[in-house]
Amino acid sequence: MSALLIRDLRLAFRAGGGFGLGLGFFLILAVLVPLGVGPDQSTLGLIAPGILWVGALLACLLSLDRLFALDFEDGSLDLLATSPIPMEGVVAIKALAHWLTTCLPLALAAPLLGVLLNLPITAYAALLLSLLIGTPALSMIGAFGAALTVGLKRGGLLLSLLVLPLYVPTLVFGAQSVTRAAQGLDITTPLALLAGITAGSLALLPFAAAFALRINLR
Template sequence: MIALLIRDLRLAFRAGGGFGLGLGFFLILAVLVPLGVGPDPATLGLIAPGILWVGALLACLLSLDRIFALDHEDGSLDLLATSPIPLEGVVAIKALAHWITTGLPLALAAPVLAILLNLATPGFGVLIVSLVLGTPALSMIGAFGAALTVGLKRGGLLMSLLVLPLYMPTLVFGAQAVTRAAQGLDAVTPLLLLAGITAGSVALLPFAAAFALRINLR
C-alpha cells in the first residue's frame, strides 16, 4: 500500500499530473474576486471565509477525475482489483494521495490568499485548521464519485453533479468556522462537526467506493 501511495504521488507531481492545478485555480480565484466585487476591505473581509472555502472545494473538484481514470485506461485498476490489497484500501490510499497533493497544499497556501481577501487576523488559524479537517472529506467523497463514474466517457460532469451536493455540509461548516473566528466568536462547534463529517466519510465511503468499482469492472 505504501508503494501504491508513492506511485500515485509521483504521478501527481509529474507534468500534467494535477499537482499545482488546484493551487493555480485557488490563486486565480483570490485575485479575481477583489476585481469583481471591488477593493472595499469591509466587503472583502465579510465574504472571505466563503470565497476561500468555495475556492478550495472547486480546486479539489478539478482533479477528482484523475483518481481512477488513468489506472482504468492503462489496465492498472483491474490488476489492483485482483491484487492481495483490499480494494477498500486502494480507494483509501488514492484518496490520501489526492489529499496530499491537493488538499494539504491548499490548506498551507490559504493564509497567504486570505491576506488578499482581507480576512480578519483571528480567522487565519481557524482557516488552516478547518481546511486540514475538511479537505480529507472532500478527497474521500470525490473518490467515491470517481468510483461511480469510472469508465464512463465524459464522466467528469456527471461526477461533479454527484459529489457537489455531498460537499455542501463540509462547505457550510468550514466557512462558518472561519466566519465565527474572524468575528471573535467560538468556532469549536463547527470545527467538531467538520471533523465528524471527515471521520464518517473516511470510515464509510471506502467500502461504498470499492463496491462501485467492483460493479464497474465487471
C-alpha cells in the same frame, strides 16, 4: 500499500501529472473575486471565509476525474482489483494521495490568499485548522464520486454534479468555523462537527466507493 501510495505520488509530481493545477486555480479565483465584487476592504473581509472555502472546494474538484480514470484505462485498476490489497484500501490510498497532492497544498496556501481578501486577523488559525480537518472529507467524497463515474467517457461534468451536493455539509461547517472566528466567536462546535463529517466519510465511504469500482470493473 505504501508502494501504491509512493507510486501515485510520483505520478502526480511527474510532468503532466497535474500537480499545482488546483493551486493555480485557487489563486486565480482569489484574484477574480475582488475584481468582480469591488475593492471595498470591509466587504471582502466579510465574504473572505466563504470565498476561500468555496475556492478550495472547487480546486479540489478539478483533479478528481483523474483519480481512477488513468488506472482504469491502462488496466492497472484490474490488476489492483486482483491484488491482495482490498479494494477499500486501494480507494483509501488513492484518496490519501489526492489529499496530499491537491488539498494539503490548498490548505497551506489559503492563509496567504486570505491576505489578498482582507481576512480578519483572528480567522487565520481557524482557516488553516478547518481546511486541514475538513479537506480529507472532500478527497474521500470525491473519490466516491470518481469511482461512480470512472467508466464514463465524459464523466467530468457529471462528477461535479454528483459530488458538489455531497460537499454541502463540509462546506457549511468549514466556512462557519472561519466566519465565527472572524467575528471572535467560539469555534469548537463547527470544528467538532466538521471533524465528525470527516471521520464518518473516511470510515464509510471507502466501502461505497469500492463497491462502485467493482461494479465498474465487472
